[in-house]
Amino acid sequence: MNNRNEFVDFSDTETAFASKSDKELRKSLWLFRVMNNGTLVDVATWLARWAVRWHIPFTKTMVKATIFDQFVGGETLPDSQSAIEKLWKSRILSVLDYGAEGKSTEKDLDAACEQFVRSVLFAAASESVPVVSIKVSALAQNELLEKVQAEKALTPDENARFNRVKERVNRICREAFQQSIKIFIDAEESWIQEPIDRMAEEMMERYNKDSVVVYQTLQMYRKDRYPYLLNLFEEARNRGYMLGAKLVRGAYMEKERERAEEFGYASPIHDTKAETDADFDKGILFCVDHFEEMASCAATHNMQSCLYQAELIGKRNLPRNHPHLNFCQLYGMSDHITFNLAANGYNVAKYVVYGKVEEVVPYLSRRAEENTATKGEFGREYSLLLTEFNRRKNHLSV
Numbered sequence: 001m002n003n004r005n006e007f008v009d010f011s012d013t014e015t016a017f018a019s020k021s022d023k024e025l026r027k028s029l030w031l032f033r034v035m036n037n038g039t040l041v042d043v044a045t046w047l048a049r050w051a052v053r054w055h056i057p058f059t060k061t062m063v064k065a066t067i068f069d070q071f072v073g074g075e076t077l078p079d080s081q082s083a084i085e086k087l088w089k090s091r092i093l094s095v096l097d098y099g100a101e102g103k104s105t106e107k108d109l110d111a112a113c114e115q116f117v118r119s120v121l122f123a124a125a126s127e128s129v130p131v132v133s134i135k136v137s138a139l140a141q142n143e144l145l146e147k148v149q150a151e152k153a154l155t156p157d158e159n160a161r162f163n164r165v166k167e168r169v170n171r172i173c174r175e176a177f178q179q180s181i182k183i184f185i186d187a188e189e190s191w192i193q194e195p196i197d198r199m200a201e202e203m204m205e206r207y208n209k210d211s212v213v214v215y216q217t218l219q220m221y222r223k224d225r226y227p228y229l230l231n232l233f234e235e236a237r238n239r240g241y242m243l244g245a246k247l248v249r250g251a252y253m254e255k256e257r258e259r260a261e262e263f264g265y266a267s268p269i270h271d272t273k274a275e276t277d278a279d280f281d282k283g284i285l286f287c288v289d290h291f292e293e294m295a296s297c298a299a300t301h302n303m304q305s306c307l308y309q310a311e312l313i314g315k316r317n318l319p320r321n322h323p324h325l326n327f328c329q330l331y332g333m334s335d336h337i338t339f340n341l342a343a344n345g346y347n348v349a350k351y352v353v354y355g356k357v358e359e360v361v362p363y364l365s366r367r368a369e370e371n372t373a374t375k376g377e378f379g380r381e382y383s384l385l386l387t388e389f390n391r392r393k394n395h396l397s398v
């Protein structure tokens with residue numbers, strides 16, 4: 001597999017891990033080695049969820065000193081400042097991502113909205129945080145979104161609650177518009193995605209008149225998303241606003257397939273990884289081809305897709321730091337991509353998740369599961385860390 005082209009070299013581990021001290025490098029290496037063991041991860045994830053919920057002494061400290069430190073910026077916004085500043089020393093931007101999940105009372109949903117607004121204000125006061133990402137499922141009850149999508153009649157109370165969801169989303173986007181911050185609206189499970197799509201379209205139409213403030217996320221593992229990207233673009237052009245598109249492959253493949261099987265409908269997900277990859281790269285090509293009229297972000301840890309976007313930018317002689325052409329990875333992962341893109345002058349950011357330990361446990365378990373040997377990410381991260389570890393060792397012994 002290629003890890004370099006004439007524009008960028010992802011095999012350069014010295015650049016990738018320059019910001020890590022030897023001690024930090026050893027710690028990451030140890031952590032990724034431990035995560036290789038799928039059974040251990042399953043047991044530890046279960047224990048961590050349980051122990052953190054029941055406030056078992058030391059669990060929080062242990063989670064915080066290990067996996068939390070690797071994948072999360074901090075417990076609060078000010079707590080995340082040092083991670084953000086460290087990234088910025090390497091010219092890497094941050095996307096603030098409040099990681100709380102699974103809240104459902106109106107009070108909690110309002111509180112989450114306020115927290116996203118605080119993220120926007122925090123971003124506005126920082127030179128290296130241009131974007132805040134939001135999850136509509138953190139602002140709404142999932143059952144309500146599901147009912148809206150299924151076009152079932154809503155009770156007056158549900159109607160009022162759904163209006164409040166739309167108000168929350170609008171409040172965050174309006175604040176972002178006023179503060180010149182951008183919003184990424186994350187994509188979620190297909191059975192709640194339609195109302196999210198409609199809200200994202202409405203927000204783009206309202207706030208993307210002169211520049212792109214709101215970005216919708218498209219999961220290219222879905223068979224219908226490439227045509228949807230083309231439709232969105234046409235629609236934006238016809239209605240006089242600019243499209244913002246964040247491209248991802250999609251995080252819920254197993255869940256999607258299981259549900260499709262359970263309810264007996266055709267899975268919306270591509271049958272093979274190759275088809276997902278092909279649609280993702282077609283999406284990149286479309287976005288780069290139309291960069292003057294729209295903005296995009298390749299949110300991926302896939303080296304080939306990142307090399308492809310870098311190559312398209314290079315071959316078309318476009319400015320590497322054009323504000324409409326972006327890359328993004330998750331904090332704690334794929335530093336070889338992020339740091340090398342930044343060192344070569346591209347616009348690249350990390351999603352910096354923040355939240356209390358107990359709030360981000362679901363996010364952490366997804367990162368742990370994705371980094372087990374069976375999921376394939378492990379080899380990627382571990383072997384790069386090991387290469388750098390050996391490089392430093394040999395360098396010292398010269």
Ligand SMILES: Cc1cc2nc3c(=O)[nH]c(=O)nc-3n(C[C@H](O)[C@H](O)[C@H](O)COP(=O)(O)OP(=O)(O)OC[C@H]3O[C@@H](n4cnc5c(N)ncnc54)[C@H](O)[C@@H]3O)c2cc1C
Nearest residue numbers: 186187248249250251272273276299300301302328329330
């Ligand atoms: C900055 C950032 C933001 C993100 N935001 C979101 C978001 O808003 N919503 C969301 O859903 N996800 C999001 N993700 C996660 C993303 O969707 C992927 O799950 C993750 O990044 C892995 O895909 P990849 O492109 O990095 O790399 P790869 O490792 O190349 O791709 C793995 C992905 O390919 C797809 N795939 C794997 N096997 C198959 C198969 N047999 N058939 C079809 N497809 C297959 C799946 O989508 C899988 O996750 C985000 C990721 C990043 C880096």
